[in-house]
Amino acid sequence: xxxxxxxxxxxxxxxxxxxxxxxxxxxxxxxxxxxxxxxxxxxxxxxxxxxxxxxxxxxxxxxxxxxxxxxxxxxxxxxxxxxxxxxxxxxxxxxxxxxxxxxxxxxxxxxxxxxxxxxxxxxxxxxxxxxxxxxxxxxxxxxxxxxxxxxxxxxxxxxxxxxxxxxxxxxxxxxxxxxxxxxxxxxxxxxxxxxxxxxxxxxxxxxxxxxxxxxxxxxxxxxxxxxxxxxxxxxxxxxxxxxxxxxxxxxxxxxxxxxxxxxxxxxxxxxxxxxxxxxxxxxxxxxxxxxxxxxxxxxxxxxxxxxxxxxxxxxxxxxxxxxxxxxxxxxxxxxxxxxxxxxxxxxxxxxxxxxxxxxxxxxxxxxxxxxxxxxxxxxxxxxxxxxxxxxxxxxxxxxxxxxxxxxxxxxxxxxx
Amino acid sequence: xxxxxxxxxxxxxxxxxxxxxxxxxxxxxxxxxxxxxxxxxxxxxxxxxxxxxxxxxxxxxxxxxxxxxxxxxxxxxxxxxxxxxxxxxxxxxx
Numbered sequence: 001x002x003x004x005x006x007x008x009x010x011x012x013x014x015x016x017x018x019x020x021x022x023x024x025x026x027x028x029x030x031x032x033x034x035x036x037x038x039x040x041x042x043x044x045x046x047x048x049x050x051x052x053x054x055x056x057x058x059x060x061x062x063x064x065x066x067x068x069x070x071x072x073x074x075x076x077x078x079x080x081x082x083x084x085x086x087x088x089x090x091x092x093x094x095x096x097x098x099x100x101x102x103x104x105x106x107x108x109x110x111x112x113x114x115x116x117x118x119x120x121x122x123x124x125x126x127x128x129x130x131x132x133x134x135x136x137x138x139x140x141x142x143x144x145x146x147x148x149x150x151x152x153x154x155x156x157x158x159x160x161x162x163x164x165x166x167x168x169x170x171x172x173x174x175x176x177x178x179x180x181x182x183x184x185x186x187x188x189x190x191x192x193x194x195x196x197x198x199x200x201x202x203x204x205x206x207x208x209x210x211x212x213x214x215x216x217x218x219x220x221x222x223x224x225x226x227x228x229x230x231x232x233x234x235x236x237x238x239x240x241x242x243x244x245x246x247x248x249x250x251x252x253x254x255x256x257x258x259x260x261x262x263x264x265x266x267x268x269x270x271x272x273x274x275x276x277x278x279x280x281x282x283x284x285x286x287x288x289x290x291x292x293x294x295x296x297x298x299x300x301x302x303x304x305x306x307x308x309x310x311x312x313x314x315x316x317x318x319x320x321x322x323x324x325x326x327x328x329x330x331x332x333x334x335x336x337x338x339x340x341x342x343x344x345x346x347x348x349x350x351x352x353x354x355x356x357x358x359x360x361x362x363x364x365x366x367x368x369x370x371x372x373x374x375x376x377x378x379x380x381x382x383x384x385x386x387x388x389x390x391x392x393x394x395x396x397x398x399x400x401x402x403x404x405x406x407x408x409x410x411x412x413x414x415x416x
Numbered sequence: 417x418x419x420x421x422x423x424x425x426x427x428x429x430x431x432x433x434x435x436x437x438x439x440x441x442x443x444x445x446x447x448x449x450x451x452x453x454x455x456x457x458x459x460x461x462x463x464x465x466x467x468x469x470x471x472x473x474x475x476x477x478x479x480x481x482x483x484x485x486x487x488x489x490x491x492x493x494x495x496x497x498x499x500x501x502x503x504x505x506x507x508x509x510x
Binding site: 238240241249250251252253254298300302303307308309342398412413 | 463
């Protein structure tokens with residue numbers, strides 16, 4: 001069914017009896033052209049673009065839990081294209097363009113809100129660096145605007161500009177950035193992929209890979225064996241585990257990133273603000289909760305919960321940035337497991353196993369990449385050729401020295 | 417998470433710095449070649465279970481610790497001082 005104002009009207013009159021589930025619940029078939037491991041945003045988007053862009057719809061998406069129960073449902077929903085490095089910038093630029101057309105494309109309300117992203121600078125050096133980043137964004141074809149201290153005062157009057165330790169000198173505004181409803185993105189892609197013929201199979205955990213003579217021919221799951229011509233992994237957070245079933249070792253460490261939401265408040269923050277002194281970002285959800293987070297916990301972990309020092313850091317940053325936040329109560333906090341790569345940038349590539357493909361290493365920035373990741377991974381799976389905008393996300397770049405190290409911190413996953 | 421430093425006793429996580437995998441104490445020989453250094457610098461086992469890792473008691477004795485920790489539960493199994501662990505690489509005679 002195509003959603004429209006007419007359908008809402010009609011179903012309003014008929015007690016909602018016309019609404020159908022977003023997707024089917026099929027039994028797994030014996031064999032597919034392509035099996036995608038991981039029913040999160042990236043896997044579902046991949047299945048959709050395989051059908052839409054490449055006409056391949058004999059596809060299964062295997063999800064070990066429930067759809068959208070992983071990182072796509074655990075992030076701070078920020079969408080942006082403010083990357084600096086060649087290789088990252090065109091990819092995230094492509095992604096933002098897909099975000100802008102997503103609701104029409106999927107016929108689904110993903111509540112995309114381009115409310116702007118403001119990055120703050122706390123020194124002359126940092127302002128120079130923001131100006132450089134802005135110029136790079138503009139030259140890439142995206143938008144950026146450098147705001148002075150005075151302009152900032154008008155734009156975000158509640159921000160504490162005179163903090164003695166980290167006074168605010170100005171900021172870089174990326175107006176096309178914003179937020180989207182994360183669950184709706186997963187549901188929208190799932191519904192669209194299902195309509196195109198892809199089988200979305202939940203509660204189906206991959207337990208092994210069937211590989212002979214260096215070629216993958218299928219996967220073993222808790223619901224039986226499934227044969228496939230090609231297998232794609234899109235299991236951010238668990239990439240090392242799934243890849244180890246194929247005997248692969250990757251340049252990835254798993255870390256936990258915590259996020260927080262306050263009680264619902266009246267509208268007060270109308271953009272997304274990134275503090276520049278430490279990693280801290282905050283926006284307000286449509287329900288009114290302030291959604292904020294900071295750095296990862298900095299040690300390897302698969303426990304989807306963090307420790308208190310990271311919580312303390314985030315709260316201190318929040319208080320330094322906007323003291324008014326001290327009056328709000330934190331409603332809840334949660335953690336998500338992220339693949340931290342050795343240079344802080346993702347991987348979309350073939351693996352040494354023929355027929356096995358990898359989409360992972362999204363660090364803590366996977367949500368904004370969802371559409372372009374699906375687009376480019378589908379391109380690679382269908383054609384065996386890297387998409388132009390994901391050309392540099394190679395697995396062998398670490399060995400060859402073509403790192404995409406946005407933070408310039410070297411092979412230290414916990415510092416990216 | 418609290419860590420029992422062999423020198424200072426049980427201390428809060430805030431005092432410690434996490435360096436990474438314990439394989440970092442076994443730097444390959446300078447002549448070992450690209451593959452060995454790529455493995456050393458970039459490739460990680462990243463287990464969901466017992467991880468052998470390096471911590472430094474940065475705001476304490478500044479000692480380097482070799483820690484066995486369960487990455488699923490954060491339970492710490494074993495802590496030793498790196499200096500007490502025999503390096504696999506023979507000491508350079510020069």
